[in-house]
Amino acid sequence: MSQDPPPPLGWLGILRLGLVQTALGAVVVLTTSAINRVMVVELALAATVPGLLVGLHYAVQISRPRMGHGSDVGGRRTPWIVGGTAVLALGGTGAAVSVAVVEAAGLFAGLAVAVLSFLLIGAGIAAAGTSLLVLLAARVAPERRAAAASLVWIMMIAGFVVTTAAAGRLLDPYSPARLVAVSAGVCALAFLLASVAVWGVEPRRAPAAPAVEAAPARPAFRDALRQVWAERDARRFAVFVFVSMLAYSAQDLIVEPFGGAVFALSLGETTRLASVQHGGVLLGMVAVALAGSMRASDRTGRLRWLTVGGCVGAAVSVLGLAALGLLGEARPIAAACFAVGLGDGVFAAGAIASMMHLAGHGGEGRAGIRMGVWGAAQAIAFGLGGLAGTAAVDGARLALGASPSAAYGLVFAADALLFLWAAFLAVRVGRANGAAADGEAPHSASAGLGARLA
Numbered sequence: 001m002s003q004d005p006p007p008p009l010g011w012l013g014i015l016r017l018g019l020v021q022t023a024l025g026a027v028v029v030l031t032t033s034a035i036n037r038v039m040v041v042e043l044a045l046a047a048t049v050p051g052l053l054v055g056l057h058y059a060v061q062i063s064r065p066r067m068g069h070g071s072d073v074g075g076r077r078t079p080w081i082v083g084g085t086a087v088l089a090l091g092g093t094g095a096a097v098s099v100a101v102v103e104a105a106g107l108f109a110g111l112a113v114a115v116l117s118f119l120l121i122g123a124g125i126a127a128a129g130t131s132l133l134v135l136l137a138a139r140v141a142p143e144r145r146a147a148a149a150s151l152v153w154i155m156m157i158a159g160f161v162v163t164t165a166a167a168g169r170l171l172d173p174y175s176p177a178r179l180v181a182v183s184a185g186v187c188a189l190a191f192l193l194a195s196v197a198v199w200g201v202e203p204r205r206a207p208a209a210p211a212v213e214a215a216p217a218r219p220a221f222r223d224a225l226r227q228v229w230a231e232r233d234a235r236r237f238a239v240f241v242f243v244s245m246l247a248y249s250a251q252d253l254i255v256e257p258f259g260g261a262v263f264a265l266s267l268g269e270t271t272r273l274a275s276v277q278h279g280g281v282l283l284g285m286v287a288v289a290l291a292g293s294m295r296a297s298d299r300t301g302r303l304r305w306l307t308v309g310g311c312v313g314a315a316v317s318v319l320g321l322a323a324l325g326l327l328g329e330a331r332p333i334a335a336a337c338f339a340v341g342l343g344d345g346v347f348a349a350g351a352i353a354s355m356m357h358l359a360g361h362g363g364e365g366r367a368g369i370r371m372g373v374w375g376a377a378q379a380i381a382f383g384l385g386g387l388a389g390t391a392a393v394d395g396a397r398l399a400l401g402a403s404p405s406a407a408y409g410l411v412f413a414a415d416a417l418l419f420l421w422a423a424f425l426a427v428r429v430g431r432a433n434g435a436a437a438d439g440e441a442p443h444s445a446s447a448g449l450g451a452r453l454a
Contacts, residue, residue, distance in 0.1 A: 008141035009201070014148045017136050018155035019197035020081060023190035024128060027092040030183055031057075031121060032386075033164055033274040034171060035095050036253055037267060041260040042174060043102055044167065049111075051253055051390030053118045053149025057091075058383025060122025061376060065225055068130045068372030077138075078202045081133035085194040088185035091117045096183035100176035126375070128194070133371050135202060153352045154285045157345070160278035168271035221369075228370050238377040243425050245378045247418035248344055249385030251318055254393055254411060258321070261404040262332040276334045277341040284310060284345020310346030311423035315416040317343055322412035324407035347422070370385035389415065409439060 009017075036050040059397030067080065094117030142150045163186060170182045228234050255277065256270040265273070288306055317339035324333055389411055396407035 008277030009139045009148075013201055014136070014140060014144070014151060015155075016197045016201060017150040020085070020128070020132055020194045021152045021156040022087065022159035023085060023194035023197070024125065024132075025156035026163040026190045027088050027187050028121070028125065029115060029160045029163050029274070029278070030092060030167060030186060031095050031118070032238045032252060033256055034167055034179065034267065034271050035099060035183070037256040037260060037270050038099050038174070038179065040257040043099065045107075047254065047257055047390035047393045048387070049439065053095075053114055054253060055383040055387040056115065056293050057118040057125070058379040058386070060119055061126045061379030061383075062121070064126045064130045064375035064379065065369050065372035066221060066229075067127050068134065068369045068375075077131035077135040077445070078198055078204060079127045081135070081198050082195050084124045084126070084128025084131070085191050086124070087120050089191040091120030091122075091124055092187040092190075093117075093180075093184045094120065096180045100180055102351075103176050105116050105142045119280070122379075126379075130375050132198075133375075135198075136428040137371075150285060150289050150349055150352060154282060154289075155351070157282040157285060157432045161275050161282060164271050164275035164278065168172045168268045168275060171271060172266060172268035174267045192241030215277070224369050225373070226375055231370075234370055234373060238374055240425060241374055242381045244347060244422040245381035245423045246385045247314070247321065247415065248348065250389045250415040250418055251340065251412065252382075252389070254408065255321070255340075258325065258404075258418075259330075259333065261427045262325045262328075262408060263333065265330070265352065273334060275335055277337040280338040280341025280343075280347035281348070282341075283313050284342045284347075285349040286345075287342075288346055288349035307347045308423045310343045310348075311419045311426065312343070313346070314340055315419035315423070317415045318412045322409035322416075325412075326409050328405065343419075347426075385418075 031055060036054070039045045039050045040047050094113060098110045098114035098117055100110075101113050136148060136152060167182055167186065171178060229238075256274055259265040259270040259273050260267075317336055320336045320339065321333070324330070324336060392411045392414065393407050396410050397404070400407070400410075
């Protein structure tokens with residue numbers, strides 16, 4: 001009896017894991033929205049500074065395969081989730097403290113605190129995020145797995161929306177002490193929420209413990225990594241994740257500074273602008289989930305084109321932001337940010353569900369490292385995209401002597417090209433695997449999308 005696997009999670013258990021993702025997103029969004037904007041506008045630092053810091057925390061996430069392998073060997077994911085969330089909360093609070101240190105003790109002291117904090121943020125996300133997705137894949141029935149992945153990610157975006165909306169009101173009028181207080185409160189609540197939500201979801205002794213214990217020790221990590229990279233589906237999906245998330249992230253760190261530098265919006269106003277954009281992401285993901293209610297024979301093609309359409313829509317919307325800046329027209333900026341988020345959400349929902357669908361392929365004993373490889377591809381893309389976007393703004397202003405609106409417009413135009421490249425890649429990958437995908441009856445809409453994209 002004790003050796004029987006536990007029953008799959010019901011929707012209540014899936015919602016509990018979604019709350020963990022909500023908590024992770026609440027901490028991360030403050031670093032990419034409010035703290036990023038304060039460094040660029042209030043502290044008058046080059047946009048490259050927060051770009052490098054965010055790139056640093058993504059660079060740390062290259063360790064995701066190693067951490068996923070560690071949880072494979074140990075057979076339990078909960079300690080990695082709780083411990084990783086604690087490290088993330090410390091890093092998020094430290095990032096806000098670094099801003100106060102810059103104003104009180106100077107730039108170099110503040111940057112030293114910021115570097116340490118963003119290292120902690122990257123390590124916490126790598127440990128908690130990778131193990132959370134593996135736990136979700138292991139405890140959810142196959143027919144619910146892709147839908148559950150979409151739901152959990154929607155809850156993360158909801159955390160973005162709630163956090164940025166609430167913080168946007170609490171942060172005005174700005175002061176370093178207020179920023180630290182709001183950030184510390186969000187981080188503490190996030191850690192408590194994640195710890196309570198994950199408690200008891202995973203059995204104390206994982207059902208697959210004998211297989212895990214029989215696996216090679218840690219020195220076999222390189223062999224396990226080579227085996228995963230040799231899998232055609234895993235490798236192709238990693239490439240798609242990299243290109244699409246590079247496009248996604250290129251505009252992530254420049255929208256709020258754009259609002260402050262070009263339209264003189266306040267910190268609270270630009271933080272609420274981030275909330276509007278994430279609201280668009282949320283609606284896009286919901287739209288893709290609703291599209292899954294169609295007949296199985298209609299799903300794969302429709303969802304593949306929804307993914308391509310999301311990339312194209314995001315490209316057009318980003319060009320709209322550039323046009324608003326050049327025209328000096330601030331009134332439609334919230335609508336343009338919402339449209340960018342809508343396109344982002346449509347294509348990202350497919351990538352997330354595909355990740356869950358493919359996690360168990362080739363054996364559950366490598367699910368953690370497989371998820372880690374894709375997470376590392378995403379982290380590298382996000383790090384490069386965020387850094388490239390901020391550095392391009394600074395470079396355009398320095399090399400071309402361009403005004404803020406022209407500099408941001410050039411970067412938004414380049415980002416639109418990235419989105420179109422991602423759309424082209426999605427079309428090509430879908431065509432290359434179309435015959436195989438059409439021969440399957442997917443368990444869900446997002447499972448079909450996974451077959452098309454991988």
